[in-house]
Amino acid sequence: MCRCQQSTPHNQVRSGRSRTMNDSDSDDDVPQLSASTLAALQEFYAETNEQVTPEQKFSVGAVEEDWRMSQFWYSDDTARRLAEEVVQAAGEGGRIACLSAPSVYQKLKQLDANTQVTLLEFDRRFSIYGDEFVFYDYSNPLCLPENMAPQSFDVVIADPPYLSHECLSKVALTTKFLTKGKVLLCTGAIMQEDAEKLLGLKMCSFLPKHTHNLANEFRCYVNYPSGLDS
Numbered sequence: 001m002c003r004c005q006q007s008t009p010h011n012q013v014r015s016g017r018s019r020t021m022n023d024s025d026s027d028d029d030v031p032q033l034s035a036s037t038l039a040a041l042q043e044f045y046a047e048t049n050e051q052v053t054p055e056q057k058f059s060v061g062a063v064e065e066d067w068r069m070s071q072f073w074y075s076d077d078t079a080r081r082l083a084e085e086v087v088q089a090a091g092e093g094g095r096i097a098c099l100s101a102p103s104v105y106q107k108l109k110q111l112d113a114n115t116q117v118t119l120l121e122f123d124r125r126f127s128i129y130g131d132e133f134v135f136y137d138y139s140n141p142l143c144l145p146e147n148m149a150p151q152s153f154d155v156v157i158a159d160p161p162y163l164s165h166e167c168l169s170k171v172a173l174t175t176k177f178l179t180k181g182k183v184l185l186c187t188g189a190i191m192q193e194d195a196e197k198l199l200g201l202k203m204c205s206f207l208p209k210h211t212h213n214l215a216n217e218f219r220c221y222v223n224y225p226s227g228l229d230s
């Protein structure tokens with residue numbers, strides 16, 4: 001159950017490819033597998049999973065970009081730079097919230113720094129990361145798990161899906177709820193005024209890069225002295 005008392009977020013998407021396998025023994029509409037087929041399949045997945053190293057599981061791009069969800073992944077270098085920045089900002093043993101920024105979450109896991117990381121994301125494919133994944137839809141900015149206490153993260157890094165006042169206003173509500181103070185926002189240069197007004201953020205000199213070139217100029221904004229200006 002989340003804070004907004006909705007048991008099921010209304011705007012769910014299932015973005016994984018669905019598999020349909022027919023079992024001729026079943027009259028049910030729901031596709032069924034025979035016990036022996038299921039056992040073989042489970043064995044196959046168990047073997048496959050054993051071969052997935054943490055480096056692969058958390059590699060930037062492990063989940064393919066889907067433009068329908070406005071997904072544009074950072075380059076590996078940018079993900080690393082941002083991850084190192086939030087580790088520095090959070091401090092030893094600090095808590096970091098990655099809001100719609102899965103590549104930074106993945107890089108933080110690869111770096112294996114002494115921090116606690118939570119990924120708040122709309123794309124349920126990232127639920128492969130277990131308890132560290134929290135479903136998040138910016139349209140319901142405070143629809144967060146009840147056990148997520150206010151101001152419980154040392155730093156929040158956010159990369160909203162849309163370059164609009166409406167989207168950034170809502171993401172700002174979530175960010176203010178979650179952070180103890182520090183915020184790192186990555187968004188278009190055209191959002192500079194809103195970033196300042198809504199969250200008191202200043203543009204950094206660092207230029208984030210993406211795996212595919214974007215038409216819009218992208219920038220980082222912070223409200224604390226950061227390494228992204230040096």
Ligand SMILES: C[S@@+](CC[C@H](N)C(=O)[O-])C[C@H]1O[C@@H](n2cnc3c(N)ncnc32)[C@H](O)[C@@H]1O
Pocket residue numbers: 069070071072073074100101102103104121122123136137138139159160161162
């Ligand atoms: C511009 S991308 C930012 C990703 C970032 N550059 C990275 O590499 O991690 C926008 C992100 O917002 C997520 N998103 C899409 N729709 C959303 C929604 N309704 N609420 C919250 N996040 C959403 C996407 O899945 C994606 O991770």
